[in-house]
Amino acid sequence: MRLYLDGEFVRQENVDPYEWGAASPNDAALRDMDPGNYTLTAIATDTTGASSETSITVSVGGNASLYIEAEDADNLATGSFTPFQVLNDAGASGGEFIEVAPGNNSFATMPNDGYAEYTFSIASAAEVTVHFRVQAPSGTDDSFWVRMDGGTGIKFNAIAPGSAWHWDQVHDNNSGNTPVTWNLSAGTHTLRVAYREDGTKLDRLYISSDGSQP
């Protein structure tokens, strides 16, 4: 019985039970693997030379990118969410999105009322990026405040314009609209989105630890 990892020969066992990655013998190639998908192939050959093989794909735990619906905010049922509101739209993911009630703007500072919080976990330290699925119909309807773990509020203004749902990466309007990356430790983190300009709609968030796009 021969074992291959992504086509590379790992080890041969001649008597059963055939165990890979057991305490002894040990397979160095199967220890401390980087997060990702791997193909393990086992090829059995009998004494007459007849052989048969089978493969499985295994996923090694690590940081996966994740989608969160804006309307699934952790604090939805509390006063801190107001004056954000959950509204319906057939074109929105999950049929709903969030938008601050008209007349609420907070241009200069991140408000302490009217925010949505999203808790997520990463398995290992990573550089994280965030994308929003939004509608930003005009230059006065195209911003949110965004904060990670109680850090400084980032002015996500001048979101890519459009009255149809589209994605844009969170950028810092006070730093030339540079895309924002957060260096996060393993564990649980909280992303807070607060209103800045009314008329800006948020449908969904995409949190990535591998630089991928939604």
Ligand SMILES: [Ca+2]
């Ligand atoms: Ca604006």
Ligand SMILES: [Ca+2]
């Ligand atoms: Ca507005």
Ligand SMILES: [Ca+2]
């Ligand atoms: Ca949604």
